[in-house]
Amino acid sequence: MVKKIILLFVSIFFSCFVYVSSSSSSSSSSSGCVQKIYSVSEVNPYVLGSVLVIKGIFCLNTTDEIKISLYVPEENSNISYGIDCDDSLMIDSIGETITCRLSDIYQGSNGVNFTSLTIAVVNTPIPVPNPSKSLSSSLIGNSPVPVLGTRSYLFTNSTCPSGCEKNGFCDVASTCRCDQGYASFDCSVKVDNSTSLPSPSSLHFDTFTISTSGDAFNIRLSHILANPQESMSDLSYQRQLSTLTAYNKSSNQQGLSYTLNGTSISSMKPWLNQLYYNVEFNSNNEPSFNYSNYKGSYLPLSSTAAIITVNPTIDPKYLPSQFSAYNGHTGYSMVFEISNLFNNMDGYSSVLSQSLTTITLTGSHAQKSLLVISISDIYSFNQSTVPNHAYIQLLSSSDAETLIGVTSNQNLYVSVVIPQTTSYNPIPKGAYTVQLNINAYNVDYQSLFNLGLPHWAIALIVCGSVLFVVIIIVIVIKCIRSRHHYTVINDPHHHNHH
Numbered sequence: 001m002v003k004k005i006i007l008l009f010v011s012i013f014f015s016c017f018v019y020v021s022s023s024s025s026s027s028s029s030s031s032g033c034v035q036k037i038y039s040v041s042e043v044n045p046y047v048l049g050s051v052l053v054i055k056g057i058f059c060l061n062t063t064d065e066i067k068i069s070l071y072v073p074e075e076n077s078n079i080s081y082g083i084d085c086d087d088s089l090m091i092d093s094i095g096e097t098i099t100c101r102l103s104d105i106y107q108g109s110n111g112v113n114f115t116s117l118t119i120a121v122v123n124t125p126i127p128v129p130n131p132s133k134s135l136s137s138s139l140i141g142n143s144p145v146p147v148l149g150t151r152s153y154l155f156t157n158s159t160c161p162s163g164c165e166k167n168g169f170c171d172v173a174s175t176c177r178c179d180q181g182y183a184s185f186d187c188s189v190k191v192d193n194s195t196s197l198p199s200p201s202s203l204h205f206d207t208f209t210i211s212t213s214g215d216a217f218n219i220r221l222s223h224i225l226a227n228p229q230e231s232m233s234d235l236s237y238q239r240q241l242s243t244l245t246a247y248n249k250s251s252n253q254q255g256l257s258y259t260l261n262g263t264s265i266s267s268m269k270p271w272l273n274q275l276y277y278n279v280e281f282n283s284n285n286e287p288s289f290n291y292s293n294y295k296g297s298y299l300p301l302s303s304t305a306a307i308i309t310v311n312p313t314i315d316p317k318y319l320p321s322q323f324s325a326y327n328g329h330t331g332y333s334m335v336f337e338i339s340n341l342f343n344n345m346d347g348y349s350s351v352l353s354q355s356l357t358t359i360t361l362t363g364s365h366a367q368k369s370l371l372v373i374s375i376s377d378i379y380s381f382n383q384s385t386v387p388n389h390a391y392i393q394l395l396s397s398s399d400a401e402t403l404i405g406v407t408s409n410q411n412l413y414v415s416v417v418i419p420q421t422t423s424y425n426p427i428p429k430g431a432y433t434v435q436l437n438i439n440a441y442n443v444d445y446q447s448l449f450n451l452g453l454p455h456w457a458i459a460l461i462v463c464g465s466v467l468f469v470v471i472i473i474v475i476v477i478k479c480i481r482s483r484h485h486y487t488v489i490n491d492p493h494h495h496n497h498h
Contacts, residue, residue, distance in 0.1 A: 033059035033126075040120045045072050045083055045106040052085050054098045058124060063089045065125035068100050074110040075384055080119070081108045098122065111384050161186040161354055175298040180289045183300065183441050184351075185358035189370055191441035197304040199283035202251035205258055206241075208279055210306055210440045212369040216341040219438065221277055222413070223404045224312060225333040226319060237319065238404060239272045255280040255306075262313075269318035273429065276311040294435045295385060297357075297376035302439040310334050310416070310436075315429040330420040332432065335395070335404060338371075338412045345412045356391035359414060368443045375436040379418050382430040388419040390434050 037056040044050050052068070060066070066089065071080040087101040106112055160170035167187035168178035178187035198211040207220040226237045245264035250257050256279050262272040288303035301307075314332060338345060338361075348361045348371075357377050363369040377389040395413040400406040406413065418432050 033057065035059055035124065035126065037120070037122065043070070043102065045070065045081075045102070045112055047102070048105050049087065049101045052100050052102065052120075054120065054122065055096060056098075058091065058095045058098060058122070059126050060091060060095045060124060061093060063091050063098075065123075066091070066098070067123040068098065069121045069123075070102075071119045071121065072106055073113040074108050075113045077110050077113075079108075079110075081106055081112075113385065162188065175291075177291060177298065178289060178300070181444075183289075183302070183370060183372055183439070184360050185353040185355075185372075185374070189360070189362070189441075190444040191370060192444035193288075193303050193442055197440060197442070199253070200255075200281040200304060200306050201253070202256045205246065205249040205251050205256060206277070208256060208281070208306060210304060210371075210438060212304075212367075212440050213442050214367040215363055215369040217371060217440070218339045219306070220337055221310065221334060222337040223333075223335040224272055224275065225335065225403060225415075226271060226314075227331045227333060237271065240404070241275070244272075244275075253281070271315055271318040272312060273315045274313040274431075276309075278309045278311075280307040280309075281305075282307060292437065294376040295378040295380070297378050299374045299376060299435070299437040300372060300439050301437060302372075302441060305437055305439045308436050308438065309433065311431055311433045313429065313431040316420075316427050317429070331417045332420070333415045333417045334434075336373075336414045336416070338414060339410065342367075343410045346409045348412070350394050350412075352392070352394065356393070359392055359394055361412070362443065365445050368445060370441040370443045372439045372441070373414055373436060374439070375416055375434065379432060379434040381432055383433070390416060390418045392416050392436075 035056070035058055037054060040055075041051070041053040043052045052070075054068070068085040068089070070083045070085065072083060073080050083106060084103045085100040086103040089098070089100045091098050160176045164170055164176040164178070165182075165186055165188045167182040168176045170176060176185060176187045178184075181190060181192070183189050183191045197213065198216075200208055200210045203209050203218055204220075207218055210217050210219065222241060224239050224241065239262065241260060243265065244260040244262060246258045246260055248257070248259045258277055260272075260275040260277070262274055263270040282301055282303075282305040284303040288301065290301045291298045292301045292307065293299075312332065312334070316330075319330075340348075345361075348363055351360045351362075352358070355377070358372065358374045361371040361373070373392065375390055375392050377391060378385060379388075379390045380386065393415050395403070395415055397409050400413045404413070416434060416436060418434055420427055
């Protein structure tokens with residue numbers, strides 16, 4: 001009898017399993033599956049075959065009847081350009097990741113507006129639960145979706161370095177927006193700007209000073225380089241900017257600016273036709289941990305900061321033939337020279353973010369200084385945003401000697417690289433524009449919070465340590481008393497007394 005009952009339950013369970021399996025494969029409405037899009041990877045609309053990865057819940061295990069399209073906004077227009085993503089269309093076995101390759105590219109006349117955000121549309125054969133029963137398919141829209149991408153860009157939609165060390169939150173373009181009192185690209189450094197830091201000031205028409213309580217930094221744009229294939233090679237061409245004629249010079253409490261004429265020296269081929277340089281000082285008597293938004297990139301803006309805009313006009317026809325051979329792979333590097341009060345910048349430790357957009361320079365315990373240099377990786381050519389990404393790097397002593405002839409190790413040289421845009425062929429003469437922020441902070445070496453732990457964890461550690469010490473003291477006292485009691489019991493005088 002018991003065996004029959006067990007067999008009956010097994011048969012009922014098996015029948016239910018078969019029914020549920022068949023129902024889930026035929027329709028999502030009966031299984032309660034709701035389709036959603038969680039994230040869409042970036043993609044370059046100028047490159048045929050660019051991979052697009054869409055993560056979500058799709059209630060499917062086959063790509064039959066799935067259609068994916070991107071609607072890309074155009075410059076100076078309300079029109080969106082449609083691009084299909086039909087090639088190599090795949091979905092994973094659990095129906096949570098769809099991948100495809102662009103089957104066509106952007107060919108509009110206005111250019112892609114990369115400062116706006118596109119929409120990815122997934123058309124599936126399964127309807128989203130909707131009061132209207134007439135739908136036989138569904139459109140799943142996900143906005144915003146970044147559509148930037150190139151081989152040197154390490155953007156992911158929803159990840160930030162080290163989770164921002166729990167001292168901030170992850171924002172667009174994998175930017176850590178740090179809580180008040182923390183700085184760096186991963187919010188890992190505890191800083192103390194409770195006292196007013198000196199305002200940035202102009203030292204010369206092309207040099208400014210930014211200070212912490214323990215140090216002062218002199219910063220100037222010293223060179224601009226042209227490199228085929230963005231390489232540090234003998235083909236590099238450089239201009240030492242101090243040799244060029246400067247005009248429209250201005251320096252005051254708000255900042256400094258000037259324009260360089262690259263055609264002023266007749267013996268030089270003026271590939272650097274002109275350069276406009278502007279520095280705006282940000283000074284606040286109160287501690288500030290704000291951010292500025294430049295073309296969708298968030299840059300930190302502390303109570304003592306410099307906002308720098310560099311605008312070089314390049315005429316590539318004056319560059320050697322090797323540059324045209326690498327059309328679309330030339331990089332223009334703007335080199336900043338950084339010196340400090342003690343002439344020991346070589347003693348500062350540097351960290352470059354994985355996204356190649358931020359360099360941190362940290363001084364010793366005596367200097368208690370942090371310099372954060374952040375660039376907007378999004379830049380423009382002739383006022384139109386381009387699909388490439390700018391990046392930042394710290395020149396080694398050997399690179400500095402090879403490229404710009406510097407042999408001293410007392411200063412540091414930071415290079416901002418803008419890859420030549422690939423959306424124009426051949427590349428015409430034109431102006432590039434890039435922005436970077438330089439922020440100064442006092443490092444709080446004394447704070448326990450510099451361990452990067454949340455307040456409750458530090459309190460738990462302190463309380464736990466105190467409790468541990470108390471327990472040890474109690475155990476020691478008990479041991480002493482027990483030993484004393486044992487000694488008294490075994491004392492012959494104690495027995496004779498009784």
